[in-house]
Amino acid sequence: MPITTREVQLAARPHGVPTPDDFRTVELQRPDPAPGEVVVQNLAMSVDPYMRGRMNAGPSYAPAWEIGETMQGGAVGRVTASRSDRVPEGALVLSNAAWRDVAVLADSAVSVLPEADDVPVTWHLGVLGMPGLTAWAGLMRLADFRAGDDVFVSGAAGAVGSLVGQFARLSGAGSVVGSAGTPEKVRWLTDELGFTAAFDYHDGPVADLLAAAVPGGIDVFFDNVGGDHLEAALGAFREQGRAALCGAISGYNAVEPPPGPRNMFLVVGKRLSLRGFIVGDHADLRPQFRERVTGWLRSGELTARETVREGLDAAVPAFLDLLGGANTGKMVVTL
Template identity: 40%
Template sequence: MPELPNRRWILQKRPAGLVTLADIELREEPLRPLQSGEVLIRNHYLSIDPAIRDWMSERPSYLPSIPLGAVVRSTSLGAVVESRHPAFKAGDLAVGVNGWEDFSIASGDQLMSVQPMSGEAEQYFLSIYGAVGLTAYFGLLEKGRPQPGETVLVSAAAGAVGSLVGQIARLKGCRAVGIAGSEAKCRWLVDELGFDAAINYRTSTNLQEAIREACPNGVDVYFDNVGGEVLDAALMTLNKNARIVFCGAISGYNSQQSVPGPYNFWQILARTVTLEGFLVSDYFDRFPEAIAQVRQWLAEGKITFREQVVDGLEHCLDTFNLLFEGANNGKLIVRLDPARQANGEAGLSRSPLNQATEAAVLAATQEVTR
């Protein structure tokens, strides 16, 4: 067992609104010995996702709430340091639901071994080949069931999942329309990703009418990442027998009050709409199939994606809050510093925590377009 400090972001109390340093704290804690069936992983990359905010609350979700005093839960990718599980050996790369920490101890049964091909970066398995790419793939194709000539509307379309949903819709012969929060994001969707149209919901005075204008033949598939007022507007533009893929509701994750509506939910009946939620984990046995297809599309230049990689475990909190400010560009990932871990450098990085700002996070950011 390495005699190294393990820095961990610990949930101190349930957040009210945006998460702050009063809610989570960066600590050093010793590593405990491995038990039979467990694996010790040195994390290289941490996935920063909106769902983490929900897990910090006590609202019922598809995973239990993070206990107070426990590490902030997230998907991570790293190298096996020590293994007491027959499927893993030192040096293997593994992905699992672990936490914001330098090292993770996890059951080998809950980890997935990954092997990047030549020219592929490790973190692809947290983005395009991970939950992001697979959520877009299975959510649209299995739940949305798009048919050639149909219109697919996507909220949070410039986000990691939404941007891929629109591109896959285009590959399936559909009209793809995205909803995003800035003119720059809308231009990116249309000019670079090939969306047929994009709507800036921040500047739209009547979102329902803006959707109707961008979707003159109505909406057949609505891929919802937002909920709230955007969902309400979309409900009024659906065609008969439309499908709504309920992927997320980021608009309400920081709300401390009951979220009203959707006021237009009756459209589900009026238009005989199918609304389905899904978890990408339900398709675990089909992950190789999806990765193979996404890898082929990527190699053929048919899809592209963005990663926003921020260096430093100390930047996890500020990077996370970019999600709720609409300030991120692509899949958010925090890259840890293997050199620091290898050298056993001790001590918490206090200064960045006390003075962290969005500018500091962006200074540590590497934006990558694939």
């Protein structure tokens, strides 16, 4: 008997900021699972900034979604039927089959997750999932974090940035400074997450705000924003500074390519290292990352905040709000 699913598809390629008209929700009939396949009832799905890039045509590190294709992303679900020897019925699984309520998948397309009463399933999409590993890999490997470093995080109230700052603090940073988009987020960073200082980037030139927050300069920059934040960090770096370049959300909706930093010459004079990265290249760090972060979560030293929306119909508004900075911490949609 066919399986009925509700799925969100790409209806049009956005020009600039996406709108609800760029998406459509459809009802489809999927066949019963074949040998080696499972049926997964999704419990929660992730919306992430990188998804904006997949709406565009052209080459990138991840293939573009085609018009009429059901979009993808991280999802946690429960196996409701299995024709697999590897994935039993009832298993909690992680997949890339977000943007739908039910998925029929090859068993190779899901990872069985450990279950614990003190680990909410949504954490596998955030602090214990891709954003958490992104924060860990970027800070520890790409930026070569060392105890005593003074660290600047752009987009520090988001899913990745809020963890980068906490990982740095818990690992012995000299200071941790973050940028965010509202006074409420700034207060959250300093009052609850333990950032040494934070500023609202709307309050003036980022370079001036950063210089006021950390007059002695920085050793490490973790960038989620790009643009004026990257330019400010180049100016604030001490010699031998290291940057992990994770994202550039300030330019994701740009119709024309935004200008690059005007002070790139400082990279030479200060002997800086700027390293871009994709988290999928660093899966080998996952055991180390999960062990350390689970310990911090259970001890209460690490805060994992989520902005939660409910229902598949909330997925598109949640994604659009994410691009507009409406989230604090990880944005997830429960299904």
